Amino acid sequence: DQQVKQNSPSLSVQEGRISILNCDYTNSMFDYFLWYKKYPAEGPTFLISISSIKDKNEDGRFTVFLNKSAKHLSLHIVPSQPGDSAVYFCAASHLYNQGGKLIFGQGTELSVKP
Amino acid sequence: DTAVSQTPKYLVTQMGNDKSIKCEQNLGHDTMYWYKQDSKKFLKIMFSYNNKELIINETVPNRFSPKSPDKAHLNLHINSLELGDSAVYFCASSQQGGSNQPQHFGDGTRLSIL
Numbered sequence: 001d002q003q004v005k006q007n008s009p010s011l012s013v014q015e016g017r018i019s020i021l022n023c024d025y026t027n028s029m030f031d032y033f034l035w036y037k038k039y040p041a042e043g044p045t046f047l048i049s050i051s052s053i054k055d056k057n058e059d060g061r062f063t064v065f066l067n068k069s070a071k072h073l074s075l076h077i078v079p080s081q082p083g084d085s086a087v088y089f090c091a092a093s094h095l096y097n098q099g100g101k102l103i104f105g106q107g108t109e110l111s112v113k114p
Numbered sequence: 115d116t117a118v119s120q121t122p123k124y125l126v127t128q129m130g131n132d133k134s135i136k137c138e139q140n141l142g143h144d145t146m147y148w149y150k151q152d153s154k155k156f157l158k159i160m161f162s163y164n165n166k167e168l169i170i171n172e173t174v175p176n177r178f179s180p181k182s183p184d185k186a187h188l189n190l191h192i193n194s195l196e197l198g199d200s201a202v203y204f205c206a207s208s209q210q211g212g213s214n215q216p217q218h219f220g221d222g223t224r225l226s227i228l
Contacts, residue, residue: 101170
């Protein structure tokens with residue numbers, strides 16, 4: 001039972017354009033969402049998060065949008081740079097879950113071409 | 115200045131052997147985790163410890179036994195290794211499990227069973 005889904009395994013974008021990565025979830029108890037970036041042979045690196053009380057969070061070139069009614073979030077990267085090429089994981093949890101368990105999507109591989 | 119470090123980075127061993135993976139964090143976090151990334155690239159939580167106490171055990175076989183000598187260390191011991199144990203194992207830590215704090219990951223241990 002996959003509670004967090006990233007339906008696009010890969011995305012290719014031209015440098016300078018916008019990258020939009022999507023994530024859907026099924027559990028309405030989730031109230032905290034995160035995006036992680038992962039380079040080959042490295043661990044996931046925290047990128048940005050959003051609480052369910054917000055619908056948008058911005059950090060530099062990265063913005064996360066949350067649509068609770070649609071159970072959908074997206075990560076926007078503007079402008080995209082070649083160094084952004086990596087696998088992006090969406091993750092979710094709920095505040096009162098024991099132990100801080102994160103449920104991850106299967107990842108989207110972003111390729112930013114010069 | 116490594117935040118979460120795992121050793122070894124690569125582990126190749128025979129079926130039936132017993133092996134351990136070590137994890138240490140220097141972030142002063144209270145909670146540590148083990149995740150498994152399988153061949154389909156899903157990251158799934160295995161265990162969570164808060165200040166040396168087991169909080170989450172996600173239906174992991176008894177052959178897997180985590181040990182936390184102090185809150186900065188969470189080691190994973192695996193008995194009687196099986197082919198299906200081949201995966202990348204990630205250690206992570208966070209300020210406090212169950213709160214909206216991002217988890218910080220190590221670079222993973224790539225376990226291959228021959």
